[in-house]
Amino acid sequence: MATAEETAAEEGAAGLTATTKPLFAGLADVSISEDIPVEGEITVPVGSHSPDEDYSTLDEPVKDTIMRDLRAVGKKFIHVMYPKKSSALLRDWDLWGPLILCVSLALMLQGGAADSTEDRGPQFAEVFVIIWFGAVVITLNSKLLGGTISFFQSLCVLGYCILPLTVAMVVCRLSFLLLAKLETASFIVRLLVVIAMFGWSTLASTAFLADSQPPNRKALVVYPIFLFYFVISWMILTFTPHT
Incomplete structure (x- = not known):
């Protein structure tokens, strides 16, 4: 009888052990195969971003x-010298080119003085x-x-379109050196160059800004x-020139 009770107790303990076995036992031995679907997207979608976004x-x-910025400024100069309806100046605007042109033009105009006794500094300003x-x-009027x-897009276009007039300023200074004794010829050359570059600057700026304005204005x-x-x-x- 005792033997039967011990046997029953042992069987009960074995059954309890079987029922209290950890639920996650053997999970470490399970490997996820390629046939089992996995929810969610763990791969990077192709074309989700451009390579430029990863470039730091x-x-x-x-x-x-510096060289990259200079190349960008040079490309905008080319757009001004060959004006056409393009969004290049508006899309990648900057103020480096206008600043360079403004300073260059102001420095070249600084040499002229009606009165030699006056300080030539304020002319630059x-x-x-x-x-x-x-x-x-002009930008406020446009807005x-x-x-x-x-x-700033408008300032960029107006500033870059000073390039033809800056070229005219260079030609005018050269005319004073090469045609110093021929005042009439020098004036005619300067007049023709300035008129041509004035038209070029006006046409270039309107080519870039015209489409951004209401048709009736x-x-x-x-x-x-x-x-x-x-x-x-x-x-x-x-x-x-100041003499």
């Missing part, structure tokens, strides 16, 4: 950064203020008339641009 300039040498203040006024481009936007480049052209035409 934090570790880029300073030389490469005068040209600098006229260019930037005029560009700001008030319903223009769709941003403030384009004339109100073009007229201030015309006056802006006319004032700069007049300063170049009336330039006389």
